[in-house]
Amino acid sequence: MTVLILTSQEDVTADLVVAELRERNVPLLRFDPADLPGQAGISTEFERGDFTGYLSTDGRLVSVNSLRSVWVRRPGQPAAHAPEPSEWLTAECGQALYGMLYSTEARWMNHPGAALLARSKPWQLRTAHRSGFAVPPTLITTYPRAAKEFASQFKDIVVKTVSGPPPVNPPIALPTTRIDPETDFSGVAAGATLLQRYIPKTADIRLTCVGGRLFAARKTAASGQVDGRYGFYGHLWGAVDVPDRIARAVREYMTLGGLAYGAFDFAEDEDGTWWFLECNQGGQFGFIELETGQPIAAAIATWLAAPRTA
Amino acid sequence: MTVLILTSQEDVTADLVVAELRERNVPLLRFDPADLPGQAGISTEFERGDFTGYLSTDGRLVSVNSLRSVWVRRPGQPAAHAPEPSEWLTAECGQALYGMLYSTEARWMNHPGAALLARSKPWQLRTAHRSGFAVPPTLITTYPRAAKEFASQFKDIVVKTVSGPPPVNPPIALPTTRIDPETDFSGVAAGATLLQRYIPKTADIRLTCVGGRLFAARKTAASGQVDGRYGFYGHLWGAVDVPDRIARAVREYMTLGGLAYGAFDFAEDEDGTWWFLECNQGGQFGFIELETGQPIAAAIATWLAAPRTA
Numbered sequence: 001m002t003v004l005i006l007t008s009q010e011d012v013t014a015d016l017v018v019a020e021l022r023e024r025n026v027p028l029l030r031f032d033p034a035d036l037p038g039q040a041g042i043s044t045e046f047e048r049g050d051f052t053g054y055l056s057t058d059g060r061l062v063s064v065n066s067l068r069s070v071w072v073r074r075p076g077q078p079a080a081h082a083p084e085p086s087e088w089l090t091a092e093c094g095q096a097l098y099g100m101l102y103s104t105e106a107r108w109m110n111h112p113g114a115a116l117l118a119r120s121k122p123w124q125l126r127t128a129h130r131s132g133f134a135v136p137p138t139l140i141t142t143y144p145r146a147a148k149e150f151a152s153q154f155k156d157i158v159v160k161t162v163s164g165p166p167p168v169n170p171p172i173a174l175p176t177t178r179i180d181p182e183t184d185f186s187g188v189a190a191g192a193t194l195l196q197r198y199i200p201k202t203a204d205i206r207l208t209c210v211g212g213r214l215f216a217a218r219k220t221a222a223s224g225q226v227d228g229r230y231g232f233y234g235h236l237w238g239a240v241d242v243p244d245r246i247a248r249a250v251r252e253y254m255t256l257g258g259l260a261y262g263a264f265d266f267a268e269d270e271d272g273t274w275w276f277l278e279c280n281q282g283g284q285f286g287f288i289e290l291e292t293g294q295p296i297a298a299a300i301a302t303w304l305a306a307p308r309t310a
Numbered sequence: 311m312t313v314l315i316l317t318s319q320e321d322v323t324a325d326l327v328v329a330e331l332r333e334r335n336v337p338l339l340r341f342d343p344a345d346l347p348g349q350a351g352i353s354t355e356f357e358r359g360d361f362t363g364y365l366s367t368d369g370r371l372v373s374v375n376s377l378r379s380v381w382v383r384r385p386g387q388p389a390a391h392a393p394e395p396s397e398w399l400t401a402e403c404g405q406a407l408y409g410m411l412y413s414t415e416a417r418w419m420n421h422p423g424a425a426l427l428a429r430s431k432p433w434q435l436r437t438a439h440r441s442g443f444a445v446p447p448t449l450i451t452t453y454p455r456a457a458k459e460f461a462s463q464f465k466d467i468v469v470k471t472v473s474g475p476p477p478v479n480p481p482i483a484l485p486t487t488r489i490d491p492e493t494d495f496s497g498v499a500a501g502a503t504l505l506q507r508y509i510p511k512t513a514d515i516r517l518t519c520v521g522g523r524l525f526a527a528r529k530t531a532a533s534g535q536v537d538g539r540y541g542f543y544g545h546l547w548g549a550v551d552v553p554d555r556i557a558r559a560v561r562e563y564m565t566l567g568g569l570a571y572g573a574f575d576f577a578e579d580e581d582g583t584w585w586f587l588e589c590n591q592g593g594q595f596g597f598i599e600l601e602t603g604q605p606i607a608a609a610i611a612t613w614l615a616a617p618r619t620a
Contacts, residue, residue, distance in 0.1 A: 117412050
């Protein structure tokens with residue numbers, strides 16, 4: 001029974017999990033959809049009710065019927081490395097590959113159908129509310145007047161992206177930013193804009209959930225600091241206990257979303273409340289493991305290596 | 311309670327359903343994501359566990375909490391009509407819009423998460439097998455040798471696209487085509503290729519499933535005809551009864567896929583067997599309704615107009 005890891009060759013975070021799986025002698029195949037067709041190949045046959053499928057890359061061939069799990073890490077776009085890439089070739093190869101994998105009994109971290117919903121910020125906020133987290137009042141709008149009213153009501157607010165930074169190369173940073181409630185909001189009409197009540201925070205919290213295991217880390221915030229993801233403020237991540245209420249809410253969120261992995265970001269306020277900011281279903285964990293020593297890669301390997309019936 | 315129809319303005323098939331809903335005085339909003347932001351707008355607010363959301367277009371404003379259903383017909387790409395469209399603006403507006411809709415209790419025809427799987431041909435073939443349909447032996451491969459072996463085994467075969475025709479404008483036809491089993495298959499290495507045993511057919515069958523209602527239509531095939539979608543062979547679509555075994559398999563397929571709508575294509579052979587070719591979860595139905603008089607638009611309107619608890 002093999003673990004399939006869908007990711008690019010340059011993904012050093014995946015290397016941590018690969019090392020854990022190798023140590024346990026769990027067979028694995030690292031496969032980049034961008035290499036299909038060419039360095040990588042697939043073949044699926046349907047005959048008289050039977051279904052057989054194979055993936056190959058780097059000279060290795062694996063039957064999809066023997067897959068125990070699929071880890072969707074940082075897969076390249078199908079056919080991206082083809083000599084003549086095109087939108088159509090990507091569609092042909094992508095549907096052939098993912099459709100074959102959807103047809104297996106493998107466990108997914110995370111299933112693309114679940115990831116589709118879990119990536120969207122409104123779904124995250126709604127699901128966080130339903131799960132029992134404290135969530136800062138938030139507005140997502142294309143109406144300048146709605147933005148102005150929200151700013152008047154909450155005074156101290158931040159603006160952040162809905163979908164993440166622009167998909168450009170080299171990447172650009174677009175940190176969460178405090179804005180004056182008297183700002184001219186007319187630009188809101190040009191694109192969906194996310195405004196949120198600012199939470200004065202004592203610390204950033206990153207909670208990584210792997211199956212049923214929770215790893216929380218805390219980094220003390222500098223005074224007035226808004227977005228801890230950019231810049232160094234003299235504090236490192238350290239492991240911290242997970243309050244019971246948070247643990248229950250995390251498990252509820254994962255169940256509602258059908259997720260096996262999630263990286264939750266919270267702002268801790270003066271009262272010690274953890275305010276839900278977002279949950280990245282494909283979030284990084286290497287930097288947390290590095291600073292806290294929490295065995296996240298090992299937990300992912302354990303989840304991926306478990307039998308299909310688990 | 312409002313029905314939301316996500317589609318472009320030029321969609322005449324949607325017009326049929328809109329007319330049915332208007333006749334029944336069911337409130338509806340026709341919304342094209344391409345018009346967002348600009349002619350269309352959205353606003354979602356999350357506060358103390360409450361969630362409110364609004365969609366507006368053409369000067370009308372609808373609360374998403376009052377949506378009874380969402381019909382995903384032929385929606386444009388979010389922000390496609392913006393003065394300065396970009397991949398990022400599409401992501402920002404798309405996540406804001408669909409995330410808001412995922413957060414509602416509305417019924418979907420079809421939910422994008424279900425559509426994601428249902429669009430892929432390997433998933434369709436696998437699910438058709440599991441549902442009890444007769445499915446022609448099929449190979450999807452990037453290996454010339456596998457293609458050659460399949461051709462040698464089945465002799466009379468066709469080639470078709472995995473994902474549909476290339477997404478170009480003006481559209482090009484790429485009909486299913488019979489090929490010589492002695493063909494040079496080396497080109498298979500350049501892209502995922504779908505080969506299928508040719509089914510000599512007496513008729514094409516199109517079965518449209520709307521919720522629990524089935525509408526089957528039959529068109530006599532010309533001798534040796536392969537792909538009935540292109541060209542006119544002197545026969546029209548006529549309504550036909552659905553065999554019990556097919557009805558059971560269709561319902562199983564819809565359940566496995568979490569689908570509310572599906573357009574099934576079959577090839578009827580000399581023995582009267584209906585061979586599953588594909589199920590298009592967003593397939594057209596206007597041409598069938600026109601020739602058979604089957605009330606498909608009315609059935610869709612009935613499904614969309616039903617209460618949320620149905």
